[in-house]
Amino acid sequence: MSNRKSIDVEGFSHGANPIPAASRVGNVVMTGAISGLDPATGKVPEDPSAQVVQAFVNLEKILKAGGASLDDVVKIGVIVKSLALRDQINVQWLKYFPDAHSRPARHTTQYDHFAGATVIQLDATAVIP
Numbered sequence: 001m002s003n004r005k006s007i008d009v010e011g012f013s014h015g016a017n018p019i020p021a022a023s024r025v026g027n028v029v030m031t032g033a034i035s036g037l038d039p040a041t042g043k044v045p046e047d048p049s050a051q052v053v054q055a056f057v058n059l060e061k062i063l064k065a066g067g068a069s070l071d072d073v074v075k076i077g078v079i080v081k082s083l084a085l086r087d088q089i090n091v092q093w094l095k096y097f098p099d100a101h102s103r104p105a106r107h108t109t110q111y112d113h114f115a116g117a118t119v120i121q122l123d124a125t126a127v128i129p
Contacts (some may be wrong), residue, residue: 011039012058020107021062027128029066033079033121034058048119049088055122056092070096077106081119083110089120093108 006020007029013021014032018113022031036051038057058096060070077114086108097103104124115123 006019007062009039009058009062009065011042012037012062022066023090024066024068029063029068029072029124029126031059031062031066031122031124033123034062035118035121044117046117048085050055051118051120052085052088056096056118059124060124061076062095062123065127068128071102072126072128073104073124074127075107075125076122078106078110079111079121079123080107081110081112083108085120 003025005024007022007024009021012034019032021034022029024030028030034055035044035058036054038050039058045054059076063073064071081084089108093103093106101102
C-alpha cells in the first residue's frame with residue numbers, strides 16, 4: 001500500500017482526466033495544475049484578471065484540503081498565456097505573501113497552448129512542519 005494520498009476538492013477537477021488536485025506523501029504536498037476555474041460555475045471566467053484571482057483562491061483551498069497552508073509553500077510555478085499578466089499576478093502575490101522575508105520561490109513560464117479561455121495555471125510544493 002502506498003503512502004501517497006490523493007487530494008480532491010469539490011468543484012475543482014481536471015475535467016475527464018483521472019488526476020487529483022494534489023498529492024501528499026508524508027509532510028509534502030504537491031499540487032497539479034491549478035487554473036482559475038470557478039467552482040461555482042465549473043467554468044473559467046473570460047476575464048483574465050478574474051482567473052488570476054480565482055487561481056490563488058483555488059490554490060489556498062487545495063492546500064488546505066491536503067493539510068497544508070500558504071505558509072508551508074516553498075515554491076510556486078506560474079504558467080501564463082501572456083507575460084502581460086505579471087502585474088495582476090504580483091497583486092495577488094503580495095496579498096497572499098505580504099512578508100518580503102517569507103515568500104516562496106516562484107518561476108513564471110509563458111505557454112500559449114491552453115485550452116479554451118484559460119490564461120493561467122499555478123502549481124505548488126508545500127512542506128508541512
